Amino acid sequence: MKIKILALSILFLTTLSACQSEYESTGKHSETATFTEQVSKMEDAGELPRLDRTDTVAGIDADDNGIRDDIDVYIGRIYTSEEQQKAASQFAKILQASLLVNKEDKIAVKAASIANTKAITCIFDKFPNGEASNNESVVQYILGITTNTKIRLLEYVAFDKALDGTVISIPNGEVCDE
Template sequence: MDRSDDIKGVDADGNGVRDDIDRRIAAYPLTTEQKALLIKFAGAVEATHRTTQDDNSIAATVNELQKGIVCSAAAIPDYRSYVFELRAISLNTEARTKSYLQFQDKASGRRYSLVEESDC
């Protein structure tokens, strides 16, 4: 597991998800389509570290986080356990947790469109 000081960690394939998280998702007993949904969710969590103060950037990241949860819930029977584990792995250092909480602080108190299952 990547516990480096680098908030972004290693992403050799450039898919927006740290390699250790990619490996964890690959090990799940899920279909290729279900794993792809979790990769999108994990990418959205990782994007919180790169999101600027710009309202549009924050809204886009919040939308991707919501979509990751809604779409995973629609396709994976026990999605919560996967989503919670991936978020925990994504925020496995103090710097990553602080970065995520800073994003949450920037995103709170704003209005966002609700993601529907049909958006998946």
């Protein structure tokens, strides 16, 4: 039994040292550069959306419609149905507003949360499960691309924290803005 443990330990250490030598020879910097180059190539090819990475919460919204321009382009390219584009845009707009809301103003935070719940419910109405873009993946993806920088993610976490202790119910009636 002791021999088996000793043999396995030696095998593990040999494998670990081989991996370490390979990692040291490639260098961390070259791996990071390669990853960055891969992302850039995927963005150039249209496989990934080209996201705004400015160091601001708001990002660039040249047309002033409440949605970052990069997310507008993504929604227009990915969702072909007009009603699905409107639902995704409604969620992107309220999500962006949630990042910018004054987290100390409990009434404004609650209003943003209610609008957020309506927008998510609208997505669940317009994106049936079983399709390539099902409702949950749409919500998660738009959330992911909206909070694509550290400062934006921290603002989303602050918004979420400002909602601690609140109760939100599923809205009745019309949930889609358009």
